[in-house]
Amino acid sequence: MNPSFSRRRVLQLGALTASLPAIGSVLAACGGGGGNSSGAVKFSGWDYESALVQGNVDRFVQLNPDVPVEYTPITSAQYVQKTVAEFTAGGGPDALYVYDDSLAGWVAAEYLQPLDGLPGVDEVYAGIYPSNAEAMTVDGKRYGLPYYTDSQCLIYNEAILAKAGISAPPTTLDELEQQSQRIKDAGILEFPIGLTAQLQDTWWAWVWGLVFASGGDMFDAAGNAVMDGADPTARDVFAWLHRAATVSRVIDPAVLQLLPVPLDDAMKNERYAFTVGARYALRDYNDPSRSKTAGNLKIAYIPSLDGNVVGTVSNTRMYALSKDSEVQDKAFRLLTYLGGFTDGQPYTAKYWFQKKGLGFPFRALEQDPEVQTTLATFADPTIYSGLASLARPRTAIKQAWYSEYENEQQKTVQQLLSNQTSPDDAVKALSATVTSLKQKYS
Amino acid sequence: MTLTAPDIEKPRTETAHRPRRGMGDTARAYLLNAPAMIVIGLLVAYPIGYSFWLSLHRYNLKLPALERFVWFQNYISLIGDPAFLSSLRVTVAFVVVVLVLTVVLGTALALVLNETFLGRGVLRSLVLLPWAMPGVVNGLMWRTIFDAKTGALNGLLLQLGLIDSYQAWLTSPTGAFFITAFAQVWNTLPFTVIILLAGLSTIPSEQYDAAKVDRAGVVQRFTQVTLPWLLHPLLIVLILETMNAFRAFDTIYVLTGGGPGDATNVIAVLNVRTVLTYTDFGLGSAYSWVITIVTLVISIGYISTLYQRGRIEV
Numbered sequence: 126m127n128p129s130f131s132r133r134r135v136l137q138l139g140a141l142t143a144s145l146p147a148i149g150s151v152l153a154a155c156g157g158g159g160g161n162s163s164g165a166v167k168f169s170g171w172d173y174e175s176a177l178v179q180g181n182v183d184r185f186v187q188l189n190p191d192v193p194v195e196y197t198p199i200t201s202a203q204y205v206q207k208t209v210a211e212f213t214a215g216g217g218p219d220a221l222y223v224y225d226d227s228l229a230g231w232v233a234a235e236y237l238q239p240l241d242g243l244p245g246v247d248e249v250y251a252g253i254y255p256s257n258a259e260a261m262t263v264d265g266k267r268y269g270l271p272y273y274t275d276s277q278c279l280i281y282n283e284a285i286l287a288k289a290g291i292s293a294p295p296t297t298l299d300e301l302e303q304q305s306q307r308i309k310d311a312g313i314l315e316f317p318i319g320l321t322a323q324l325q326d327t328w329w330a331w332v333w334g335l336v337f338a339s340g341g342d343m344f345d346a347a348g349n350a351v352m353d354g355a356d357p358t359a360r361d362v363f364a365w366l367h368r369a370a371t372v373s374r375v376i377d378p379a380v381l382q383l384l385p386v387p388l389d390d391a392m393k394n395e396r397y398a399f400t401v402g403a404r405y406a407l408r409d410y411n412d413p414s415r416s417k418t419a420g421n422l423k424i425a426y427i428p429s430l431d432g433n434v435v436g437t438v439s440n441t442r443m444y445a446l447s448k449d450s451e452v453q454d455k456a457f458r459l460l461t462y463l464g465g466f467t468d469g470q471p472y473t474a475k476y477w478f479q480k481k482g483l484g485f486p487f488r489a490l491e492q493d494p495e496v497q498t499t500l501a502t503f504a505d506p507t508i509y510s511g512l513a514s515l516a517r518p519r520t521a522i523k524q525a526w527y528s529e530y531e532n533e534q535q536k537t538v539q540q541l542l543s544n545q546t547s548p549d550d551a552v553k554a555l556s557a558t559v560t561s562l563k564q565k566y567s
Numbered sequence: 568m569t570l571t572a573p574d575i576e577k578p579r580t581e582t583a584h585r586p587r588r589g590m591g592d593t594a595r596a597y598l599l600n601a602p603a604m605i606v607i608g609l610l611v612a613y614p615i616g617y618s619f620w621l622s623l624h625r626y627n628l629k630l631p632a633l634e635r636f637v638w639f640q641n642y643i644s645l646i647g648d649p650a651f652l653s654s655l656r657v658t659v660a661f662v663v664v665v666l667v668l669t670v671v672l673g674t675a676l677a678l679v680l681n682e683t684f685l686g687r688g689v690l691r692s693l694v695l696l697p698w699a700m701p702g703v704v705n706g707l708m709w710r711t712i713f714d715a716k717t718g719a720l721n722g723l724l725l726q727l728g729l730i731d732s733y734q735a736w737l738t739s740p741t742g743a744f745f746i747t748a749f750a751q752v753w754n755t756l757p758f759t760v761i762i763l764l765a766g767l768s769t770i771p772s773e774q775y776d777a778a779k780v781d782r783a784g785v786v787q788r789f790t791q792v793t794l795p796w797l798l799h800p801l802l803i804v805l806i807l808e809t810m811n812a813f814r815a816f817d818t819i820y821v822l823t824g825g826g827p828g829d830a831t832n833v834i835a836v837l838n839v840r841t842v843l844t845y846t847d848f849g850l851g852s853a854y855s856w857v858i859t860i861v862t863l864v865i866s867i868g869y870i871s872t873l874y875q876r877g878r879i880e881v
Contacts, residue, residue, distance in 0.1 A: 206843035213628065213846075234628040234846060315732065324824035379715030381738040381827045387716065396716075525629040529845050540828035543738055561649075566630065 165193035166456045169208065170222035171201035177480055181473060185462045192455045205528075212236045212447075219450040220459050223269060225260040225441040226522050226531060232263045233525045238448040239266035243457055246270070249465045257486040260441035260518040269443025270464025273477055275403040275484035276439045276516035277334030277427060278508070280410065284421040285398040288313055294425040297432040298335075298365045301399065305375035308398050316377035318369065319397035321388050322535075322542060328385055329535050331401035333438040333519050335362045338427035340435040343534075343555070344520040350559035353552040361430055363541055363548040370542040381539055393417055401427060403440070404509055408482025411503040424504045426512065439516035441486070484513070526562040533558045622852035629846055641853035651854070653829050654837040657744075661833050662812040664748040665755075669808050670801065672752065673759030678793075680760065681767040691764075698757035706821025709750040713737050713822075737823055740830035747819050747831045754818060755811050759804045766800030767793070802873050806866045813862050834858055 170178060175198035182196045197218070199207050205227055211217045212234070223231060231237055240246045249270055250258050261269035279301075281294045289308045295301040305317035321328045336342065341358020345351050352359035370376040377383075377397070389409060391397050393416035409415060410422040426434045444464040450456050463473045475490060477483040479499055490496050491510060500506050521527050537555055540546040546554070590598075625637045645651045680691050697705070712719045715735035724730045737743045770793065778788045816835035819825065825832035825840075834854060842851030 209628070209843060209846055230629045230846065233630065235631055324826045377715075377735075378738045379733075379735040382710075382715055382735065391716070532840070532844070536826065536828050536832075539826050543740060543827040545740055545828050545830075566627075 164452060164455075165195045166220055166452050166459050167195050167197070167218040168220045168456075168459060169197040169199055169211075169218040171204040172198040173201065174481060177477075181463070181476060182459075185459060189458060189462075192458055194459060209234075215449075217447050217449070219447050219452050219456040220463075221445055221447065222272060223443050223445045225443070225518060226527055228261070228268060228443070228445075229263050229523045230525050230528055231445075232266075232268060235448055237268050237445045238450075238453075239268055240270070240446060240457075240460075241267050245461055245465050252466075252471070252489060253486040254439075254488060254513060254516075256439050256517050257441045260439070260522065261443050263523060269441075269445045270460050271474070271486035272442040272444055272464060273405075273474065273483040274439055274441045274486040274513075275405050276512040277330050277401055277437050278404050278512050279425040279427050280392065280400050280402055280406060281423055281425060282392070282395060282398045282418060282421050283423050284418060285313060285317075285395060294423070295428045296426070296434075298339075298362070298428050298430055300432075301428045302365070302369050302373055302375055305369070305399065306373055309375060314396070314398055316375065316379075317398040318376045319383065319388055319391055319400045320376065320380045321383050321385050321402075322380040322539060323382055323384055324532075324535055324539065329531070329538070330403075330438050330440055330519075332534065332538055334401055334427050335366075337436040337438050337517065338434075339429040339431070340433070342520050344559075346520075348521055348524055350556040353556040358430065359555075360548050360552045363538075363551050365430075366538065367541045367544070367548050371544045376542065378542070381542060392422065393419075403484070404504060404512060405482040405484055407504045424508050424512075426508065426515075434511075434515070436515045436517060437512055439513075439518055441518065521559075524562075524566075526566045529562055530555075530558060618852045618855055621848050622856050624849045626849035626852075627845070627847040637849070641850050642857070644850070645853065645857065650837060651834075651857075654832050654834045657829065657831065658813060658833045658835075661744070661748055661751075661815065661831075662809060664745070665751050665812040665815075666805065666808055668748065668752045669756060669759050670804065673756055673763055673804065674797070674801075676756070676760045677763035677767055680764055694760055695757045697753050698755070700754060702754060702815075702817030703821055705750060705754045706818040709746065709753075709818075710737070710822050713746055738827055740827055743823050743827055743830050747822050750818050750822060751812065751815050755808060759808065762800045762804050763797060766797045770796045798873060802869055805869050809865050809869075810862045813858050 168182065175196075178198065179196055182194050186192065186194055204222070205224070208217065208221065217236060223237070228237075246267060250267060253271055254274065257271050257274045258267075260274075261267060261271065279294060285308060286292075286294070286304065289304070289311045291304050291307065295304050301318070308314050308317040320331055333343075336359050339358050339362060341356050341362070343350065343352045343356075343359055345355070366376070370378070383391075388397075388400060388402075389406060392400055392406075392410055395418050404424060407422060407424055411419045413419040416422070427437055429435060444460045446453065446456055446460060461467075465471070467473075471485070471487040471490065474483075474485040474487050475493070475496065478485050478490065478496060482499075482503060485496070497506065500509060519527075521530060524530070534555060537546065537551045541548065541551055622641055623636060623638060624634065625640070626634050676694060680687060680694065700708070711717075713736045715721070715733055715738065718733070718736070720736070721730070721733040725733065737746060774792045774796075775788060778792050783791060814835050815833060816839060819831050819833055820836055820839070823831045825836040835858065838851055838854040838858070841847050841854060845851075
């Protein structure tokens with residue numbers, strides 16, 4: 126074949142060259158840089174019960190036919206990463222779920238817009254627990270409407286305790302260890318305590334719960350690390366964890382691999398006598414259709430170092446509005462339906478409680494007869510409410526570097542549980558991490 | 568029809584003598600390759616260049632007001648960065664273990680599969696299987712096998728009476744490290760076997776016959792005949808597997824998430840976490856370039872060592 130150029134070939138190449146800008150546009154669109162041409166509200170969240178979420182969103186669309194919604198559930202293990210990638214590429218959602226521990230960072234990154242001044246926001250904030258309002262506020266501005274809240278508690282299997290001759294749950298960490306030892310010695314369970322301690326964000330609130338329950342903290346009010354000096358509580362709690370995992374071995378070594386769903390399954394199959402987790406887990410644990418030991422799993426305050434009931438930690442998950450949303454009004458209507466009041470009622474919060482037992486941030490629901498009836502089927506209402514009143518958010522959660530600190534804390538606790546470090550070294554390492562992060566972010 | 572050498576050469580001679588009409592061969596070659604070069608530029612060179620540009624910036628999405636060009640400050644900061652130094656130590660150990668296991672097991676398997684025996688074809692196909700498995704699936708598979716509560720390995724060992732109760736294999740730092748290295752080796756070993764098998768097939772059988780005549784034993788035949796012929800393919804294996812091990816991410820992330828503690832927190836895991844979880848694109852890009860530079864230096868080291876021994880043509 127003659128290798129010389131034909132006129133047709135040159136024209137074809139010319140056309141290809143001319144089309145490059147169009148190819149560029151296509152690539153940009155693939156990268157998510159395209160705008161919202163459909164007018165629908167792009168709504169994304171982690172994939173907890175996505176079918177129920179879709180059902181609730183469908184109800185909203187039925188009530189508001191002029192607000193189409195495109196709901197995208199994202200696997201929870203990748204939610205933060207994927208959402209950050211979407212915002213970075215310029216094609217983030219209009220409305221979205223936000224973890225309380227991501228909020229400050231996402232506000233600093235300018236992904237979200239404050240809701241102050243929008244209709245109904247003041248009423249929502251007046252109706253929720255102060256700890257939830259605090260968790261959704263950054264630098265005095267309100268960024269979220271509440272999805273759900275929950276407090277950490279001790280969950281114990283009453284039947285297993287009874288088998289070991291124990292009549293009441295522990296109130297101190299030493300008692301927790303002794304009761305576990307008794308269960309172990311009786312040959313009932315090799316490892317009576319189960320926790321979720323795999324490296325993963327959002328499921329490690331139990332560490333904070335143990336420290337708060339003993340009246341201590343990792344940080345002071347100004348966000349300075351106190352765990353290695355002014356406040357010995359964290360070190361003492363770490364010492365207990367270290368002992369329980371490596372000396373008395375009442376904490377299952379497998380917890381370093383354990384994710385929430387396998388832990389739930391283990392609790393429902395009487396593989397553990399104790400865990401520290403969210404209150405709403407009790408709904409599932411005591412559901413006879415899903416649990417082998419339904420009715421035996423009880424709620425209690427988290428044991429403390431000295432036996433006094435002092436506190437616990439709360440999580441707040443929220444709905445937020447993207448800063449660059451092109452359908453802001455519609456997106457806010459969706460937000461109000463999901464995280465605010467509909468006809469004077471916090472419809473969605475109650476919906477979640479009734480369906481899955483998720484903790485509600487609205488104080489008014491405590492008096493709701495339907496809620497009370499449902500609550501009584503799976504938990505002691507007095508302890509349930511008592512935990513809510515004691516709960517507070519993690520102290521350093523408002524710092525932009527919080528997610529990095531949390532990851533270091535998780536690694537450090539893993540090192541404690543696997544005997545790679547001592548309690549003293551652990552608190553020193555965490556304190557050094559805080560100093561280094563403050564430098565990095567200054 | 569069989570072409571003779573002059574037949575093949577003929578068109579080239581004609582082309583050489585054809586009068587030039589405006590565009591030379593070089594220009595034409597550039598023009599013809601231009602679309603591919605543009606696409607490569609858009610899809611490969613631009614992101615790579617951009618990541619280097621980012622690595623010269625303080626660019627954390629949580630600190631938009633503090634974004635600025637900082638020259639090589641991100642790279643300099645790595646010298647005193649405990650997270651980076653710790654992950655570098657873990658990565659180097661990981662690479663060494665993976666390389667040793669890969670080369671030893673790969674050579675042994677290739678030697679076995681190079682022999683003629685019944686079922687060799689089936690065995691060769693089976694050996695290839697792990698290579699077809701994506702890293703994430705590989706990680707999930709080994710996590711299931713080594714699971715402390717429901718793992719198949721625990722079940723097997725218990726049935727055989729080798730353990731008294733289920734063991735949490737992935738929760739000790741040493742266990743987790745070697746299991747992740749093993750999972751990585753399992754995933755990439757077939758590639759090594761293919762390369763070495765190809766190398767083995769090029770060895771003339773006369774060489775072995777001559778060695779046998781000289782009364783060389785098995786070990787001597789391996790060291791004096793097989794190994795010298797395998798140096799070239801081994802170089803390819805070393806370069807590619809070093810790169811693979813340095814960049815290993817998906818299998819480790821799924822299997823241990825970098826834990827327990829920092830035991831398997833290789834640089835690629837730290838890199839992804841820094842960029843996507845901490846949104847620190849400047850520092851994360853610097854991590855990426857360190858991986859690239861280290862891999863490049865090691866590859867040059869391999870090539871120059873073998874080049875000096877006269878075993879490779881450059």
